[in-house]
Amino acid sequence: MLSRSVSRLVSVASRRGFAAAAAAETKANPDELRLTFASPDKALYSSAVVKQVDVPTLAGMVGVLANHVPTIGVLKPGVVQVTENDGNAKKYFVSSGTLSMNIDGSCQVLAEEVLAVDEIDESAARSELEAAQRAANEGSDLAKAEASIRAEVAEALLKAASGQV
Structure with a gap:
């Protein structure tokens, strides 16, 4: 019984170590928020360094900054606001999709449909x-x-x- 528990612990620890090593290999800077925001027909941001992204999820609005805790969420219909490093904010309507915030500082917002709010x-x-x-x-x-x-x-x-x- 104890050996199974130890085996699971080692397995989890090694996966976490692998994630940290992978982040180090890519020379990721966890103090930066690198955003990939895309839909099936277009990529709006591709590993772009941004200041903040606000995302409507089933759990409520999620504001993501650099060093955010790793998170997975389901998007609900609403507005994603991307604040770029220069302070310029862009708003996009999304119908549904997923949010993934990773340990290496990368964030993916993958939406079923995306439309700029001003359109x-x-x-x-x-x-x-x-x-x-x-x-x-x-x-x-x-x-x-x-x-x-x-x-x-x-x-x-x-x-x-x-x-x-």
Whole structure:
């Protein structure tokens, strides 16, 4: 019994040591936040050093700075704000995706869909919200569930477009 516990401990310790060694090999600086922010059709940031990234997750808004504790999160529809080193903040709407903050100071935000907030068509978002809300009251349970998800995304899109983030 004790040997299994020791074996597990050694296994975990060696993996942690491997992660630290890998970070050292890449000459990573944990005092920098290196952001990769992408969707299937575009990469907005690729290991770019930034000051901060704020991400909407199912657990709430997560603000990530350099030296952040390693974290994994699921994105919810909302606005990702990237504050670059010069203080310039850029806002992007995401529909869903994942957040991964690693021990080496790298952060990945991988989104299903990404759109710059200033490119959102507010009237189209409003129309989509109304259509999704109507559809949520009709059809099968599956159709209602899908319409409810569409409505959640459209509502977040409309809030982003109107600056109610």
